[in-house]
Amino acid sequence: MLTLKTSSEFLQWRALVSPLESIGLVPTMGALHEGHLSLIRQSIKDCDISCVSVFINPLQFGVNEDLESYPQDIVGDLKKLKAIGVDVVFIPHANDIYDDDDSLLIVENNLSRKLEGKSRPTFFSGVLTIVSKLLNLVRPDFAYFGMKDAQQLIIIQKMVKEMKYPVQIIPCKTIREHNGLAMSSRNEYLNKEQRENAKIIYLSLFHARELINNGETNPSIIKAAIKDMVLSETTLTLDYISIAERETLVEITADVKTNNKTLILIAVFLNGVRLIDNIYI
Ligand code: AMP
Numbered sequence: 001m002l003t004l005k006t007s008s009e010f011l012q013w014r015a016l017v018s019p020l021e022s023i024g025l026v027p028t029m030g031a032l033h034e035g036h037l038s039l040i041r042q043s044i045k046d047c048d049i050s051c052v053s054v055f056i057n058p059l060q061f062g063v064n065e066d067l068e069s070y071p072q073d074i075v076g077d078l079k080k081l082k083a084i085g086v087d088v089v090f091i092p093h094a095n096d097i098y099d100d101d102d103s104l105l106i107v108e109n110n111l112s113r114k115l116e117g118k119s120r121p122t123f124f125s126g127v128l129t130i131v132s133k134l135l136n137l138v139r140p141d142f143a144y145f146g147m148k149d150a151q152q153l154i155i156i157q158k159m160v161k162e163m164k165y166p167v168q169i170i171p172c173k174t175i176r177e178h179n180g181l182a183m184s185s186r187n188e189y190l191n192k193e194q195r196e197n198a199k200i201i202y203l204s205l206f207h208a209r210e211l212i213n214n215g216e217t218n219p220s221i222i223k224a225a226i227k228d229m230v231l232s233e234t235t236l237t238l239d240y241i242s243i244a245e246r247e248t249l250v251e252i253t254a255d256v257k258t259n260n261k262t263l264i265l266i267a268v269f270l271n272g273v274r275l276i277d278n279i280y281i
Contacts, residue, residue, distance in 0.1 A: 001082045003089045006096050010137055013088065021048040025140035025167075027131060030054040031071035031185035032080050035175040039144040042172055044085055051088040051138055052081055058094050059102065060126025071188045090138070097133060106132050111155050114249050115242055115265060116276070127152055128159050135165050143167050148174040148182050150263060150278040151249065174277075176202065182277045189273045197233050198270055204229035205279040208264055212281055217255040219243045222264075230268060239267035239274065246280065256281070 004010045017023065024043030028036050032054075043050040054077055061067035074091065081089055105125045111117075112124035135143065145153045157169050175183050180202035181195060190198065204226045211222055223241045230236055243252045246263040256262055262281040267274060 001078075001086055001089060003078065003091065005091055005093070007092060007137055010090055010092075014137070014139065017049065022142070023047060023138060023140040024050045025134060025138045025143045026050070026052045027134050027143070027145075028052060028054055029056045029070065029185065030077050031073050031188065032077045033175075033183045033185065033187075035146055035148060035183040037080065037084060038175050039146060039172045040081070040084055040086060042170065043142065043144050046142055046170070047140075049087045050085075051090060051140065052086050053090040053092075053134055053138075055090075055092055055094075055097065055130065057097075057126055057130040059098065059105075059129055060123050062120055062122055065120075066186075066189075071185045090134075097130070105129050106159065108155050108158060111151065111158065111249055114151070115240055116151050116267065119239055119267065119274070124152070124155055128155065131156055132159065132163070132165075135160075135167055140167055142170050144170045144172055146174060147171050147278070147280075148184070149276070150246075150265060154247065154249065180206070182275075184275065186273055186275070190270065194235065194270055194273075197235050198268075198275060200230055200233040200236065201266060201268055201275060201277050202279075205264055205266060205277060209279055209281055212256055212258055212262075217257070219252050219254075219256050222256060226264070226266065230266070235270055237269045239269065241266050 004013060024047030026039045026043050040052055056070050058067055106128035107125045117124055145156060153171055160167060160169055179199035181198045207229055208222050208226050211225060216222055226241050242265045243256055244263055246261055258281060263278055265278040267276045
């Protein structure tokens with residue numbers, strides 16, 4: 001496994017890759033768990049060369065967010081990446097990726113303002129800017145993103161389409177703990193009891209899907225059912241529940257249909273930790 005630490009090292013390596021070999025890219029912020037590893041396994045299956053980036057992207061953290069305390073375990077990450085059979089790991093320093101003034105950003109002005117964007121107004125421009133830079137450096141054929149971050153995935157797909165990046169985005173399904181909680185590096189902030197309490201997030205989404213499959217179509221009733229269930233766990237507070245069209249994130253106000261075009265998204269706080277999840281209907 002090759003470990004590259006600067007953009008120039010990366011570009012030197014990239015120049016030597018044969019155009020006949022396919023490259024897969026899996027961008028991560030490290031503290032790798034089974035969710036990340038599932039994306040990486042998919043890349044290894046699909047591509048001749050798999051490249052994983054490990055970079056805690058400062059640009060996607062708001063001023064009062066957890067940039068300083070974000071979980072890190074580069075030694076553990078490298079062990080996992082080597083064991084799984086990754087070809088190239090890219091671990092750049094922030095100075096190598098960004099100029100001091102941060103004056104150049106990729107901004108999406110519609111989908112980025114909804115849901116996560118309301119609580120985290122600079123988040124998606126941070127994500128799009130780093131993903132754009134990584135796509136330019138790596139020039140992958142395929143790039144892998146988790147459906148756990150559904151809004152992020154949709155916005156990246158939009159960027160790739162509109163900016164004509166010659167890459168295929170591969171969505172990968174959400175990997176969960178045994179109790180249903182979506183895996184996330186931020187779950188490390190939770191103790192055992194809190195992780196157990198947090199399973200209600202997925203259970204409430206699962207319950208909503210059951211309601212819809214059993215004929216409930218009223219979005220207000222479905223949202224109320226999710227809310228009741230989540231708040232029955234008194235340590236949780238809600239940021240949002242959204243029942244939306246899965247490609248546009250437009251809120252569904254008429255009948256909810258079981259036509260594979262609906263997505264329910266949720267964000268909650270548990271002990272100051274923000275957790276998101278979603279379910280496709
Ligand atoms: P992160 O390191 O949190 O930025 O995540 C890197 C990539 O892994 C993103 O595409 C995430 O959507 C994806 N990811 C994170 N958690 C999960 C999960 N539980 N299941 C599937 N993909 C995930």
